[in-house]
Amino acid sequence: MLENLQGVLSSLAALACGIAAGGTWIGVVVVPNESFDHMDYTRADRHVREVLKSGSTAIAGMLLAATAFAVLAGSFGAGAVAALAAFGFFTNRWTLAKRAAPSAPPGTRQRKKSQRIVAVALSLMFGLAAMAAGIMAAFRI
Structure with a gap:
């Protein structure tokens, strides 16, 4: 009975990691391409x-659920990688947060473009980690 439960939990972990990886692709590749095609630069x-x-x-929450499923299934490697990816997606909140005081010196413009570029790069890297965690969960690693 416990073997069957571990199989179901590892499958749920792989599914949650797959959903997170798909959400990453939509949020990082599809949405920016469509936004910059159909809107002016500032709005996009x-x-x-x-x-x-x-x-x-949302993706970090899904990866935390995947972490819980993987650990309960005994796939500790997948759980660790999914937890790392979840933390990576939480860092996007900090990267894109509004600053109380401007970080640029007075008289110069603050470039928010670099914050967006860093957030996209982090999302792509941790999206790959989410895919790796899903594969590890599928093989019960």
Whole structure:
């Protein structure tokens, strides 16, 4: 009975990691391409930032669920990688957070583009980690 439960839990962990990886692809590749194709630069940039912030929270939650499923299934490697990826998606909230005081010196413009680029790069890297965790969970590693 416990073997069957471990099989179901590892399958749920792999499924949750797959959902997180798919959400990453949509939030990092599909949405920015469509936004910059159909909106002016300022609106598209703001839209992509909001999608990254809100999507990162949901993806991190899904990866935390995958972590729990993987650990309960005995797939500790998959659980560790999924937890690392979840933390990575939480860092997007900090990367894209509004600053109380401007970080640029007075008289110069603050470039938010670099924050968005860092958030997209982190999302892509941790999306790969989510895929790796899903594969590890499928093989019960």
